[in-house]
Amino acid sequence: MKTKLLAAVSVFVSLVGICLVGPSAAQTYDWSGLYTGINAGGSWGNTGARYAIVGARISGLNPESVIVGGHLGYNVQSDFLFVGLETDMAWRHGTAKQLFQHANLVDFASHEVEQNWVGTFRPRFGFAINQLLLYGTAGLAYGNLEHKFTEFRPGVAGRSKSKSEIDAGWTVGGGIEYGFTSKWTAGLEYLYMSFGDTKLSFPAQTINALLFPASSSTFNDTSHVVRAKVTYRF
Numbered sequence: 001m002k003t004k005l006l007a008a009v010s011v012f013v014s015l016v017g018i019c020l021v022g023p024s025a026a027q028t029y030d031w032s033g034l035y036t037g038i039n040a041g042g043s044w045g046n047t048g049a050r051y052a053i054v055g056a057r058i059s060g061l062n063p064e065s066v067i068v069g070g071h072l073g074y075n076v077q078s079d080f081l082f083v084g085l086e087t088d089m090a091w092r093h094g095t096a097k098q099l100f101q102h103a104n105l106v107d108f109a110s111h112e113v114e115q116n117w118v119g120t121f122r123p124r125f126g127f128a129i130n131q132l133l134l135y136g137t138a139g140l141a142y143g144n145l146e147h148k149f150t151e152f153r154p155g156v157a158g159r160s161k162s163k164s165e166i167d168a169g170w171t172v173g174g175g176i177e178y179g180f181t182s183k184w185t186a187g188l189e190y191l192y193m194s195f196g197d198t199k200l201s202f203p204a205q206t207i208n209a210l211l212f213p214a215s216s217s218t219f220n221d222t223s224h225v226v227r228a229k230v231t232y233r234f
Helices: 002-019
Strands: 033-051 056-061 064-078 081-092 094-101 108-129 132-153 157-179 184-202 205-207 210-212 215-233
Touching: 033 081, 033 094, 033 108, 033 184, 056 094, 056 108, 064 094, 064 108, 064 215, 081 132, 108 157, 108 184, 108 215, 132 184, 132 215, 157 205, 157 210, 157 215
Parallel strands: none
Antiparallel strands: 033 056, 033 064, 033 215, 064 081, 081 108, 094 108, 108 132, 132 157, 157 184, 184 215, 205 210
């Protein structure tokens, strides 16, 4: 997946270079107006966790998934400059799990994450060079995230807590589009998303005569999304 991400970014950088070769003296293509479309690509997550009871940082929670969705937006163009507003929703289902073993070698803690559907609402801004559109974007990201935290001693006792919720965060990225006709365009977009912290906590408990002290784990979720877009302009 990481190799595919690097390849997609390489293609994106190459297309940006094409855009920056130089604008035409006269604009013959108008990007203004309402549009809608579909998109598909890959989502690569990176979730870290801070396990408070032992002060450990849990890494390696990297959910990966195909991402498929739709987008809707509006552009306003003035000469070579444009601004727009876009919203999108997409399905994904990336999961990851890491097992932490305590220093006593008999107790364990499991951390799990599931990155599900995601949406954004963000302005776009950049340059229109006839049929080529180069833009940056930043705004709101939100989506369904699930976390699960389990402490256990195999064959003796254990406890588990999970949370599924809609988390809000922020996103930043950029993209490039090309107008094949006056109505149809295609492009490539990259977005980085951050959703902040989610904390799962346990009180001190005795289960099956085994004492579990108070503990917690705090998850922090981020995502990289690379996707191709096909758009119809009204």
